[in-house]
Amino acid sequence: MTDQQKASEKVYRVKPEYADSAWINNEKYLEMYQQSVVNPDGFWREQANERIDWIKPFNKVRNVSFDDHNVDIRWFEDGTLNAAANCLDRHLETRADQTAIIWEGDNPEEDRTITYKELHEEVSRFGNALRSQGVRKGDVVCIYMPMIPEAAVAMLACARIGAIHSVVFGGFSPDALAGRIEDSNAKIVITADEGVRAGRSIALKANVDEALTHPSIRSLEKVIVVKRTGGDIAWHDARDVWYEDLIKLASPNCPVEEMAAEDPLFILYTSGSTGKPKGVLHTTGGYMVWASITHQYVFDYHDGDVYWCTADVGWITGHTYLLYGPLANGGITVMMESVPNYPNSARMAQIVDKHQVNILYTAPTAIRSLMAEGKAPVEGTSRSSLRLLGSVGEPINPEAWEWYYKTIGDERCPVVDTWWQTETGGIMITPLPGATDMKPGSATRPFFGVQPALVDNSGMILEGATDGNLVMVDSWPGQSRSVYGDHERFVQTYFSTFRGMYFTGDGARRDEDGYYWITGRVDDVLNVSGHRMGTAEIESAMVAHSKVAEAAVVGYPHDIKGQGIYVYVTLNAGEAASDELAKELRDWVRSEIGPVATPDLIQITPGLPKTRSGKIMRRILRKIAANEHDALGDISTLADPTVVDTLIDQRLNR
Ligand code: 6R9
Secondary structure, eight states, X not given: OOHHHHHTTOOXXXXXXXXXXXXXXXXXXXXXXXXXXHSHHHHHHHHHHHHOOOSBOOSOOEEEEOOTTSOEEEESTTOEEOHHHHHTGGGHHHHTTSEEEEEEOSSXXXXXXXXXXXXXXXXXXXXXXXXHTTOOTXXXXXXXXXXXXXXXXXXHHHHHHTOEEEEOOTTSOHHHHHHHHHHHTOSEEEEESOEEETTEEEOHHHHHHHHTTOTTOOSOXXXXXXOSSOOOOOOOTTTEEEHHHHHHHSOSOOOOOOEETTSEEEEEEEOOSSSSOEEEEEESHHHHHHHHHHHHHXXXXXXXOEEEEOOOTTSHHHIXXXXXXXXXXXXXXXXXXXXXXXXXXXXXXXXXXXXXXXXXXXXXXXXXXXXXXXXXXXXXXXXXXXXXXXEESSXXXXXXXXXXXXXXXXXTSOEEEEBOOGGGSSOOBOOOTTTOOBOTTOOBSBOTTOOEXXXXXXOOEEOSSEEEEEEESSOOTTOOOEETTOHHHHHHHHHTTTTTSEEEXXXXXXXXXXXXXXEEESSSEEEETTEXXXXXXXXXXXXXXXXXXXXXXXXXXXTTTEEEEEEEEEEOTTOOOOHHHHHHHHHHHHHHTOGGGOOSEEEEOSOOXXXXXXXXXXXXXXXXXXXXXXXXXXXXTBSOTHHHHHHHHTOOOO
8 A cells, every 4th residue: 555545544634614615625625516417507607707808708608629639718709808907897896996916025024015906007007008019919928937927927918919929937047948949939028136935146237138038039029127137247239128118118008909708818838858958839718718717616715815825937837727717817916036045944834824715725845845844834923824735846755644634723723635737728637625635645536527537558447446558528618729730739738648538647546435546647747846847958958068869757756856867978989987977968858848857866877777678667667766676667678688787786875
């Protein structure tokens, strides 16, 4: 029995006060879930009409084909709306002076609150500013920003004027940024002079300057720069514009663009098992319905609740649960510029007290790093405002779950372990706090309209308690519609492995109660501190180094990060292995992709284990990296089995 299976015997029942007060109790869950899959048209017609202000109402609810010759996904296709108007304008009548965003700076003494009225005005001004810079409906705008309110303004301003935003995480390197600008043909980049994180400044504008030296970028016209630190930056008069100057000149009256439900809202790049990162495309109507319903029910969001999602806007969690979901629901959303343990490990709990946070949504990696500090992360704090805790990004191990529940939540707050992906737009498998008994480590049951299944490697659907590949047999409104500019890649990646189904890339176990336990990726994608990294991406950065011949990247279990990055490299003839070279290679990958991709361990080796047809056998490399070299399995198909002994002899201790 694995630890996970043992832990599955532990059940935390729904708290009676939750069953009474929450939007959804168990009876309601079962009834609504049933409706959502038996009569999806009726269910989603009602939800979409209730939650969203449509400019032109839709008639047709869904029009979906998962057939791999013709993957076509449409929801509410004949309706029109504007996402920003749904986040702002429609709330003005009832909550103009209510706080929309509470911003907490890197420095604990810096914060700001922004009301719906103020946010609406700033977004409108910036929408006009973008129009003044030539941005039109359907143009792509790249946003490379720190966690400051202007990042939210930029996203909503794009949505307001029908531009497609493509947010690139501020921790990515100039090269990674350049690749994304090139792939999306972005016309404008919005950035800041510098970002600030954990007391250090990040040279965002300088990174943009460097990215734009790539000769392959031809689409770019302007760089809009927010002044965050006032630090020294280079300036290109013909290209660079200050955000502050544009805002001053712009009118606060900005008519919204009427968007078809299936018009793109944003692109977000994410890593897959092969090739370059993909621009996952989300459209307007279905995404907004999904963001709103999941945010309300999963977090049991009620009017006036203070809700804090710690994710960066550069990831999907920041899109759906920092911005679009909470604002669509007229909520109060906390945005933090810093990290959970700066200047000390109690920062997260201090922020909870300071802003009287009711709902906290964070990642297992943050929880584990705090857990390592014992009681210090809660010292001197009460956290009595907290009502609910959430987890996202990777499997949460039962120990971390228990610590989160007991130490942060004082055993008072349910923990919702939410499984989903960039491609799903929002939460898919999750407990509902008033409905679902919790088992530490399990994402539990499907949300409304979600139809998961487990299949074997031939695509056969498995019944009952079992392990398998996690697929979705039908569509849901928040689903990604395509890969930007490459629909064929979308079809290949998600619909060709198992015919007629969406393949998540994850493996899962279903227990006797029908609960899902996500076991992790079954493809070559790593999950490092909740960030998705393609092994192929790291390998191609590695072999771009002049001394490297070949590279193979695998994940290994890491106490804090969930997975660490283990790189095996072979060198070009004439190059000698050394600690200095290993360090050089590590720094190289870091500067090629960004700090998130920094290898934890680099083993320089004379050879890699390959089949006779030349395929690297990663299975073996994974076992060696995980310290499980007694269980390598069959190695007889290797072209040269002696390679394995050398690899084991020289393996790196961890
Ligand atoms: C939202 C997000 C998606 C991958 C996904 C899975 C892993 C996310 C999880 C989880 C177990 C959870 N994942 N949440 N695994 N339990 N609650 O993280 O999107 O960055 O696209 O990553 O993350 O492996 O396939 P994204």
